[in-house]
Amino acid sequence: MRVLRWCLALSSIAGVLALPAAASAQGGLSIKKTGFGAVNDQAVAKYTLSNRHHVSASIITYGGILQSVRVPDRRGKLANVTLGFSDIRGYTSPAYVKSNPYFGAIIGRYGNRIAKGRFALDGNQYSLDINNDPNSLHGGYGGFNTKLWAATQVRTSKTVGLKLTYTSPAGEGCMTNLASTPPCTTGFPGTVPVTVVYTLDNNDNLRIGYTATTNAPTVLNLTNHAYWNLAGEGSGTIYDQQLKLNADRYTPVDSTLIPTGTLARVSGTPMDFRKFHSIGARIRDNFQQLVFGRGYDHNWVLNRKGNSTGLVQAAVLRDPGSGRVLTMSTDQPGIQFYSGNFLDGTLYGARGRQYREGDGLALETQHFPDSPNHSNFPSTVLRPGQIYRTATVLKFSVEHGH
Structure with a gap:
């Protein structure tokens, strides 16, 4: 199965040991647990991973959300570089639920879009919530x-x-009590136990590893939806920050942001990030794909040598002002670059700053959008007896000038 060939076993998972409930440290590495409020009378906890360079990542148990990532700039000044909120009320407020930007969350069962909420598997038809019309x-x-x-x-x-x-029950993805046109009837097949492991080391690598199984044939595409602003959360737009993507091709979309099925060359278009480009330099170009997405909201096809299935560099994001650099590596076939086009100013982040269009960007390592409906895309089918494993590594560093 192709989805498994893209997977990389998490290193040393068999040797993972439970830590005591209190903070524990080894070689400058520590973890601290604090409260983060409650959802439906159930407590939400925050766990902060830290290393000897004072790099830290905070994860909350609601949504598995990457709530904060603090890293130094070229002068050693720490800042949180991911969008989010300082308590659970931000993630459950009516304004957030309405706009639903998925700040920092684990995404599943299927990251990105499935056309018209419909797909077929082994001759059976399945229908899902239409939550991003159509x-x-x-x-x-x-x-x-x-x-x-x-x-x-x-x-x-x-x-x-x-x-x-978290164990995802059969039928998840279809909430019949909510308005969905046309209404969904089945949801995703199979009961799917999922494990996601966030790990931090002293080399400033934050690794996200995903593992899952199923008791019935299903489709699965997991990712994380963190929004990055390397100048610091709430500092303004990311348009002056520079991005490089390891991709010669991308998947063009129609006006509803569903892939057409073709793999188009980036050469000669504003989709070409094979060399560093400022994100805002071409975002207002009269290029049909950018018009459809109101900016960048597309999947890039990552370059690989031969049939390699291990980690490959997917993206490098750098901020000339602070010197901060984020390098992402993954075993997945694609990466979705979303330039925060639908942030509308209704949300205020951890520092009380307004989040407007372009104030953060997402880089979602993934299989391609709508893969269940495109036989030429890498498969997202998972069957009983198979193990879904995939990993993405986020490397933080600093440039002192270029």
């Missing part, structure tokens, strides 16, 4: 971003981390 997006109204995940503190000899678990 399509299904990120698992529907009750996706993984809305679930309370069970958490266990973990470590290896060189990392500290957090293991999150």
Whole structure:
């Protein structure tokens, strides 16, 4: 199965050990648990992973959300570089639920869009929530971003981390009590136990590893939806920050942001990020794909040598002002670059700053959107007896000038 050939086993998972409930440290690595409010009378916890360079990542059990990532700039000044809120009320407010930007969340069962919320598998037809009219997006109204995940503190000899678990029941992805036109009837098939492990090391690598199984044939496409602003959360737009993508091709979309099925060359278009480009330099060009997305909201096809299935560099994002650099590597076939086009100023982040269009960007490592409806795309089918494994590594560093 092609989806498994894209997967990379999480290193040393068999040797993961449970940590005590209190903060534990080894070699400058530590984890701290604090409260983060409650959802439906269920407590939400925040776990903060830290290393000896004072890099930290905070994860909350609601949605498995990456709530804060603090890294130094070229002068050693720390800042949170991911969009989010300082307490659970931000993630459950009416304004957030209405706009639903998925800040930092684990996305499932299916990251990105499925056309008209419909797909066929083994001769059976399945229907999903239409929550991004006319399509299904990120698992529907009750996706993984809305679930309370069970958490266990973990470590290896060189990392500290957090293991999150959630079992997705058969039929998830179809909330019949909510308006969906046409109405959904089945949801995703199969019961799917999912494990997501965040780990941090002293080399400033934050790794996200995903594992899942199923008791019936299904489709699965997991990712994380963090929004990045390397100048600091709430500091303004990301248009002057520079992006490089390891991709010669992308998947063009129609006006509803569903791939047409073709793999188009980036050469000669504003989709060409093979060399660093400022994100805002071409975003207002009269290029049909940018018109459809109101900016960048597309999947790039990552370059690979031969049939390699391991980690490959997917993206490098850098901020000339602060010197901060984020390098993303993954075993997935694609990456969705979304330039925050639908942030509309109704949300105020962790520092009380307004989030407007372009104030953050998402880089979602993934299989291609709408893959269940495109036989020429890498398969997202998972069958009983198979194990879904995939990993993405976020490397933080600093440039002192270029």
